[in-house]
Amino acid sequence: MKHLIDPMDLSLQEIDDLLDLADDVIANKEKYAKVCEGKKLATLFFEPSTRTRLSFEAAMMELGGNVLGFSSADSSSSTKGESVADTVKVVSCYADIIAMRHPKEGAPFLASLKSDSPIINAGDGGHNHPTQTLTDLLTIRREKGRLDHITIGFCGDLKFGRTVHSLIKALSRYEGIRFVMISPEELEIPEYLREEVFSDGKLTYEQVRTLDEVMPELDVLYMTRVQRERFFNEADYVRLKDTYILDMPKLKNAKPDLSILHPLPRVNEIAVEVDDDPRACYFRQALNGKYVRMALIMNMLEIA
Numbered sequence: 208m209k210h211l212i213d214p215m216d217l218s219l220q221e222i223d224d225l226l227d228l229a230d231d232v233i234a235n236k237e238k239y240a241k242v243c244e245g246k247k248l249a250t251l252f253f254e255p256s257t258r259t260r261l262s263f264e265a266a267m268m269e270l271g272g273n274v275l276g277f278s279s280a281d282s283s284s285s286t287k288g289e290s291v292a293d294t295v296k297v298v299s300c301y302a303d304i305i306a307m308r309h310p311k312e313g314a315p316f317l318a319s320l321k322s323d324s325p326i327i328n329a330g331d332g333g334h335n336h337p338t339q340t341l342t343d344l345l346t347i348r349r350e351k352g353r354l355d356h357i358t359i360g361f362c363g364d365l366k367f368g369r370t371v372h373s374l375i376k377a378l379s380r381y382e383g384i385r386f387v388m389i390s391p392e393e394l395e396i397p398e399y400l401r402e403e404v405f406s407d408g409k410l411t412y413e414q415v416r417t418l419d420e421v422m423p424e425l426d427v428l429y430m431t432r433v434q435r436e437r438f439f440n441e442a443d444y445v446r447l448k449d450t451y452i453l454d455m456p457k458l459k460n461a462k463p464d465l466s467i468l469h470p471l472p473r474v475n476e477i478a479v480e481v482d483d484d485p486r487a488c489y490f491r492q493a494l495n496g497k498y499v500r501m502a503l504i505m506n507m508l509e510i511a
């Protein structure tokens with residue numbers, strides 16, 4: 208049985224096939240409307256979510272399947288002390304596939320060791336978010352027409368942002384990616400990621416402190432929220448939260464075909480005025496998340 212815990216669980220060919228399938232879903236929605244009839248998806252969310260949980264649920268509904276689950280740990284028996292392992296062992300009796308989010312890094316991996324149904328990591332702490340990565344890759348491919356030879360700037364909280372960590376790992380396998388990290392010193396990418404992706408010297412990255420100094424060079428700008436829930440100290444969060452705010456003056460020197468991505472939710476880091484600029488891709492990105500999750504569910508249930 209196949210689980211999806213880390214973006215590197217998927218080969219480049221498997222990613223290509225999933226993105227091709229997502230493109231076909233977008234072009235031919237009615238073809239897929241009943242393919243999951245009789246199948247059930249469980250969404251076990253021990254941490255808040257809007258996009259990931261609801262797009263998973265919408266994805267399964269649009270495939271003709273059913274959904275069950277919980278949206279917070281408070282409404283599950285984990286409040287009575289039940290372990291993740293027991294929860295998942297039981298839910299895998301009820302559901303054909305499980306999407307799970309948990310604040311503890313590694314919890315979905317632990318779940319995968321106990322589950323009788325495939326587990327999809329829907330975000331574990333500050334670690335990984337592989338289905339957001341598939342969403343991001345689909346968005347970049349649809350917007351730019353390629354996944355190689357791209358200069359991408361990651362801006363904001365690169366320390367705690369799991370979407371950043373997963374996307375850096377995934378993009379590290381494509382040719383000609385230039386990584387530019389834009390963050391304060393306290394929010395630079397974690398040491399483990401530096402070791403995993405950049406330590407052998409085959410790939411490098413540039414670290415800068417301001418958006419302005421790199422804006423004209425970027426093909427993709429990946430903005431992120433400062434992850435308040437992962438800070439140990441509110442004062443540090445308050446000091447760092449508004450370090451980067453993308454507004455129209457900041458875009459003055461950007462390429463005309465820049466693609467602005469953000470996994471969302473946003474707080475202040477992109478001014479609302481940017482939403483109307485054609486370079487703002489983040490709401491299209493959120494929609495792509497539903498289509499790529501439809502592709503993933505079909506793939507993991509061996510329907511397509």
Ligand code: CP
Binds near residue numbers: 255256258259260339
């Ligand atoms: N991008 C993302 O994971 O959003 P949610 O936290 O709303 O699921």
